[in-house]
Amino acid sequence: xxxxxxxxxxxxxxxxxxxxxxxxxxxxxxxxxxxxxxxxxxxxxxxxxxxxxxxxxxxxxxxxxxxxxxxxxxxxxxxxxxxxxxxxxxxxxxxxxxxxxxxxxxxxxxxxxxxxxxxxxxxxxxxxxxxxxxxxxxxxxxxxxxxxxxxxxxxxxxxxxxxxxxxxxxxxxxxxxxxxxxxxxxxxxxxxxxxxxxxxxxxxxxxxxxxxxxxxxxxxxxxxxxxxxxxxxxxxxxxxxxxxxxxxxxxxxxxxxxxxxxxxxxxxxxxxxxxxxxxxxxxxxxxxxxxxxxxxxxxxxxxxxxxxxxxxxxxxxxxxxxxxxxxxxxxxxxxxxxxxxxxxxxxxxxxxxxxxxxxxxxxxxxxxxxxxxxxxxxxxxxxxxxxxxxxxxxxxxxxxxxxxxxxxxxxxxxxxxxxxxxxxxxxxxxxxxxxxxxxxxxxxxxxxxxxxxxxxxxxxxxxxxxxxxxxxxxxxxxxxxxxxxxxxxxxxxxxxxxxxxxxxxxxxxxxxxxxxxxxxxxxxxxxxxxxxxxxxxxxxxxxxxxxxxxxxxxxxxxxxxxxxxxxxxxxxxxxxxxxxxxxxxxxxxxxxxxxxxxxxxxxxxxxxxxxxxxxxxxxxxxxxxxxxxxxxxxxxxxxxxxxxxxxxxxxxxxxxxxxxxxxxxxxxxxxxxxxxxxxxxxxxxxxxxxxxxxxxxxxxxxxxxxxxxxxxxxxxxxxxxxxxxxxxxxxxxxxxxxxxxxxx
Numbered sequence: 173x174x175x176x177x178x179x180x181x182x183x184x185x186x187x188x189x190x191x192x193x194x195x196x197x198x199x200x201x202x203x204x205x206x207x208x209x210x211x212x213x214x215x216x217x218x219x220x221x222x223x224x225x226x227x228x229x230x231x232x233x234x235x236x237x238x239x240x241x242x243x244x245x246x247x248x249x250x251x252x253x254x255x256x257x258x259x260x261x262x263x264x265x266x267x268x269x270x271x272x273x274x275x276x277x278x279x280x281x282x283x284x285x286x287x288x289x290x291x292x293x294x295x296x297x298x299x300x301x302x303x304x305x306x307x308x309x310x311x312x313x314x315x316x317x318x319x320x321x322x323x324x325x326x327x328x329x330x331x332x333x334x335x336x337x338x339x340x341x342x343x344x345x346x347x348x349x350x351x352x353x354x355x356x357x358x359x360x361x362x363x364x365x366x367x368x369x370x371x372x373x374x375x376x377x378x379x380x381x382x383x384x385x386x387x388x389x390x391x392x393x394x395x396x397x398x399x400x401x402x403x404x405x406x407x408x409x410x411x412x413x414x415x416x417x418x419x420x421x422x423x424x425x426x427x428x429x430x431x432x433x434x435x436x437x438x439x440x441x442x443x444x445x446x447x448x449x450x451x452x453x454x455x456x457x458x459x460x461x462x463x464x465x466x467x468x469x470x471x472x473x474x475x476x477x478x479x480x481x482x483x484x485x486x487x488x489x490x491x492x493x494x495x496x497x498x499x500x501x502x503x504x505x506x507x508x509x510x511x512x513x514x515x516x517x518x519x520x521x522x523x524x525x526x527x528x529x530x531x532x533x534x535x536x537x538x539x540x541x542x543x544x545x546x547x548x549x550x551x552x553x554x555x556x557x558x559x560x561x562x563x564x565x566x567x568x569x570x571x572x573x574x575x576x577x578x579x580x581x582x583x584x585x586x587x588x589x590x591x592x593x594x595x596x597x598x599x600x601x602x603x604x605x606x607x608x609x610x611x612x613x614x615x616x617x618x619x620x621x622x623x624x625x626x627x628x629x630x631x632x633x634x635x636x637x638x639x640x641x642x643x644x645x646x647x648x649x650x651x652x653x654x655x656x657x658x659x660x661x662x663x664x665x666x667x668x669x670x671x672x673x674x675x676x677x678x679x680x681x682x683x684x685x686x687x688x689x690x691x692x693x694x695x696x697x698x699x700x701x702x703x704x705x706x707x708x709x710x711x712x713x714x715x716x717x718x719x720x721x722x723x724x725x726x727x728x729x730x731x732x733x734x735x736x737x738x739x740x741x742x743x744x745x746x747x748x749x750x751x752x753x754x755x756x757x758x759x760x761x762x763x764x765x766x767x768x769x770x771x772x773x774x775x776x777x778x779x780x781x782x783x784x785x786x787x788x789x790x791x792x793x794x795x796x797x798x799x800x801x802x803x804x805x806x807x808x809x810x811x812x813x814x815x816x817x818x819x820x821x822x823x824x825x826x827x828x829x830x831x832x833x834x835x836x837x838x839x840x841x842x843x844x845x846x847x848x849x850x851x852x853x854x855x856x857x858x859x860x861x862x863x864x865x866x867x868x869x870x871x872x873x874x875x876x877x878x879x880x881x882x883x884x885x886x887x888x889x890x891x892x893x894x895x896x897x898x899x900x901x902x903x904x905x906x907x908x909x910x911x912x913x914x915x916x
Contacts, residue, residue, distance in 0.1 A: 200576040219841045220246070226324040226344035227333050228536060229547055229604065234728045236682060237616070237693040239327040239777055241266060241739035241793075245348070249315050250789070250829045250839045252368070252390065252867045252880045252911065254361075255315040255413075256345070259323050261843045261863065262825050264795030265777050266325050269818045271446050271891045271901035273311045278326050278743070279773055279799040279819030280340035283307055284751075285852075293702050297330075297337040300345045301435045302497045304337075304483040306528045306555070312475040314439040316415050316885045317358070319373045319388035321348045327777065328743055329699030329722045332618040332679040335551060335600050339699040339720055349433060350384035350421040352377045356916040363880075363909025367394035375419075382425050397905055398448055402466045402515045409463075411443040429487040437479045445471025445509055447899040453515040460900050461888045469509035469521055478502045493538040501530040511563055513897035522563040530555045546605035553598035562589045564637060569656070576652055579645060585637040586660065593629040594705075598622065600866035604679075612686070618679040624702045627670045634663035673702040673717050689730035696723050701751070706765050713764040718749045736782045747771040752804055753852075770803035771816070787833070792826040804852070814854045822860075831871075837878070840866040850893045859909035861889035861903070875914045882907040 203885025222233040222242055233242060241263030253259055257268040260275050261862045267276050274282045275296070282296040298305040300314065317323075323345050330338035354376035361369045375386030391414050398409030417437040424430060445467065458464070481499040486766035488494055505526040512520045536549040569577070569584040602620035609615055617837070636657075679697035686692070699720035706713050727740040750769025775797035780789040799816040827841030842864045850856040864885055886906040893900050 177891060205683075212451040217729075217783045219737055219783050219787075220244070220780060224324055225346065226326055226342065227330075227604070228277070228549075229538065229545075232728060234689070234691075234737065234739075237681065237695055237724075237726045238330070239724070239726065239743070241325040241327065241777075241779070243323040243325075245321050248320060248323075249913075250837075250867070251827070251841060251865070252839075252878070252882075255317055256323070256343075257315065259317065260325070262791075262827070262841065263325050264779065264793040264823045265327055265775065265797055266795075266824055267818070267820070267823065267845055269891070272315075275310075275343070276818050277325065277341035277799045278745075278775065279816045282310060282817075284339070284753075285492045285771075285816050288545075293704055294337045295340040295701060296342060298343045298345070298480060301347055301437075301499075302483060303435075303479045303499035303501050304530055304532055304553070305501065306503050306530055306557075308475060308526050308528065309477055309501070309503045312441050312443065312473045312505065313477045313503065314415060314437070314441065314479075316390045316392065316413060316439075318371045318390035319348050319386075321346045327741070329697055329720055331622075331675075331677045331699045331747075332620045332697055333604055334604065335602070335620060335622055336553065336598055336624065339718070340661060341367050341700045347388070347417060347419070347435070348373070348375075348386060350375050350419050351387040351635055352381055352384050354916075356914075358914045359911065360913075361909060361911040363907045365394055365397055365905075365907055367392070367907075367909070369393070382423060385422045386419045386421075388415070388417040388523045396444065396446075398444070398446065398463045398465060400465050400467065402453075402468050405470075405471060407444070408471075409444045409446050411441075413439070413441045431485045433483040435479070435481045435483075438478075439477045440474075441477075442474045443472065445473075447471075447513060447894065447897070447901055449513065449899055451898040460890070461903055461905075462650055463902070463905075465513060465899065466515040469508070469510035470513050471509035472507070474506045477502045491539055491541045495532045495536045495538065497532075497536075499532045501528075503528045503530075511897075513894075513899050520564055522561075524559070524561045526557065526559045528555065528557045543608040544605070546603065548603045549601070551559060551598070551600040551602065555596045555598070557592075557594040557596075559592040559594070559660065561592075562587065564588075574626070576646060576648060579641040579649060581638055584656075587635050587637055588663065589633045591629075591631040592759065595627040596624065598624045598702075613682065613684055615680075615682045617681070618697075619676070620677040622677060622700065622702075623672070625670065625672050626702075626704060627728070628668065628705045630665060630667045630669075630705075632663065632665045634660050636660060669705065669714065671703060671705065671714055675700045675702075675717065675719075689734075691726075693726040693728075694724070695726070696721070698722070699745075703751075703767075704765075715751055715765045716749060716767045718747070718751050718767065718769075720748070721746045732782075732784075735784060736780070738778075738780050740776060740778045742776045744774040745772065747773070750801075750804075752806060768805060769801060770860075771799065771801050773797055773799040787831040790827070791825065791831045795823040796821060801852075806852075809851055809853065811854075814852060815849055817850060817852055818848050818858070819880045820848040820860070822846035835869055835871045836869075837876075838866075838868050840864070850890075855891040856895065858890055858893070861887050863887055863903075869911075874916055875912070878911050878913075880909055880911060 214585045224231050224233055224236045243259040243361050260266050260268045265278050268282055269276045277296050280295050283294050294307055326342045330342045334342045357373040359371040369392040371390045377384050393412050395407040396409030396526040399406045400408035420434045422432040447465055448463050448913050449465045450460050451478045452458050453466050479501050484496040507521050507524040510520055511522040531554045533552045536547050538547045557703050564587050569580045600620055600622045604618040606616040640653045641649050677698045677700055681695035683691055683693040699722055701718050703716040722745045724743045729738045749767045750771055751765050752769040777795045779793040799819045801814050803813055804811040824844040829839040844862045847860045848858050848859050863883050865882045867880040869876055883906045889903045891901045891903055
């Protein structure tokens with residue numbers, strides 16, 4: 173079975189597609205387009221300009237030193253992208269992880285590699301219209317790309333400018349702003365998985381040249397591809413994603429240097445459990461690509477999210493601009509699943525209810541004077557998180573009771589209920605500056621002082637779910653029972669604590685402009701993630717901050733009269749005091765975090781964009797990253813030398829879109845992801861895979877009609893292995909559908 177070499181299951185593929193054959197197909201497709209008569213057209217062609225805003229200063233893509241993958245609104249439409257995971261697949265050294273529950277940048281998972289995410293401090297950050305999205309919002313929340321203007325994925329540390337949760341990188345999503353022209357977009361889509369969607373966006377002026385609005389609505393539902401015979405549910409993996417967004421742009425005529433942009437959004441994302449079984453209820457191996465699971469408890473993950481952001485801009489003078497960004501996010505996450513994923517009865521319910529409220533305020537002063545430009549700013553962040561969880565587990569009684577073991581259950585069941593409250597306050601001041609030394613050489617630097625305070629309250633209650641043996645059976649049983657009850661009591665707690673962290677985060681570098689369209693840059697900067705606390709039996713486990721030192725070389729170039737852009741980045745990262753998970757020695761499936769890790773990673777990204785002639789767009793890229801734990805001991809095992817989880821060494825993507833003058837459009841793309849490991853011990857291997865997608869359609873003046881296919885060759889691949897429950901997560905099978913899109 174694809175992705176499960178170490179589990180002794182035979183791999184299977186209905187079409188048996190290989191990376192080489194897919195590559196040949198793509199080359200053939202590109203060649204056929206290139207030799208078409210339309211290719212010979214002499215119409216002038218140039219690459220569309222791309223402005224990158226995620227570093228809080230507007231720069232062209234070619235002037236951006238950081239390694240950034242950009243997906244524009246045009247890319248989203250041409251590639252028929254419905255959610256953020258579709259965009260991640262296009263960007264090299266970036267991928268979705270755990271079946272779309274997170275993402276990886278340069279081999280580093282957004283939440284955690286091996287620990288440290290309990291208090292909401294991830295390794296990569298996600299912002300939508302200036303609002304910070306917490307971990308559970310990333311996991312299940314607002315991911316639709318309807319009415320999105322641009323996605324920017326920054327690969328590498330962004331701690332100096334972005335601050336917390338940006339040690340590995342940052343994802344910045346900008347949705348479409350109101351304009352003073354009336355526009356309406358209406359889209360309908362459906363496919364063979366009984367997915368169906370209806371989307372609307374409308375906007376225009378309320379007061380000419382002064383007040384404009386835009387409203388976007390998206391409703392996407394799917395029956396999914398997973399069934400549950402135990403519950404007689406053929407739509408066990410269904411999903412229902414709804415989004416409403418409203419925007420107001422105010423540019424007062426009597427105060428022309430001022431503008432205000434208000435964004436309000438509400439989303440509801442509901443999904444069934446997305447695992448499939450590798451064994452039937454009798455313990456016999458089965459093909460997971462039959463897409464069945466046998467749990468006797470209904471599983472789901474739901475998120476409801478409200479986002480408010482307000483962006484105020486005031487042009488103080490020709491060289492000074494003041495900006496304020498205020499944001500609020502309320503995220504309500506609910507989860508339930510069968511902890512053993514088995515068909516048999518019993519109390520194996522795992523549930524979680526998390527409410528996270530986040531407020532942030534940032535003030536920036538932008539300036540540009542002669543050879544100087546940059547910004548200085550101040551930042552405040554306040555997050556309140558109430559996390560309630562309950563699950564059943566087992567106590568290793570056999571090792572505790574010695575000769576009395578025959579009187580006790582081999583895996584003594586217990587239930588643990590926890591209420592974990594976290595309040596985080598973060599303050600920072602920062603600067604990001606650039607100075608032209610000569611016409612060809614510029615230097616740049618930045619600094620951030622970051623201070624964070626965390627307050628924790630941890631209430632846990634651990635109880636036995638099985639009766640203890642009768643003390644009359646043996647003289648020592650009474651004493652042993654008392655010992656076991658005391659052990660359970662020790663797992664219960666009511667603890668209050670707090671912690672403070674601070675960091676100085678510098679960045680420095682230089683750029684050499686060899687000529688107008690050719691430059692190289694070097695950057696060194698410090699990455700950082702604050703410490704925190706997580707749930708440990710009977711106590712609150714605290715851990716310290718972790719740091720990275722990042723070295724990066726960038727190459728930027730434009731060729732053929734702005735018809736070809738070729739960019740590359742090479743990087744090395746040294747990671748110290750790494751937060752890693754250590755397994756509890758008494759309670760199964762319970763972990764805590766310690767600062768015992770040291771790692772390194774290095775690699776490169778190479779990306780190409782071209783428009784040889786008008787109507788023909790090409791892109792290609794390849795990414796390489798090598799990750800390694802240099803020092804990592806957990807559970808009595810030395811994992812030094814192991815790779816990070818979900819860290820494929822090689823990723824690649826390529827695609828083409830061709831528009832003919834009669835309205836015909838054809839697009840195709842292929843993405844490759846090399847093999848990786850699903851666990852830190854590097855025992856569960858996820859095999860490489862190549863996915864090919866295509867779209868063909870016709871664009872009328874106000875209406876476009878297209879047929880699309882995702883995963884054309886029906887590649888079968890595993891995205892996560894859960895050996896404890898004999899389940900895996902698998903990629904989406906082949907999808908064929910239709911889309912109608914009207915624009916007025």
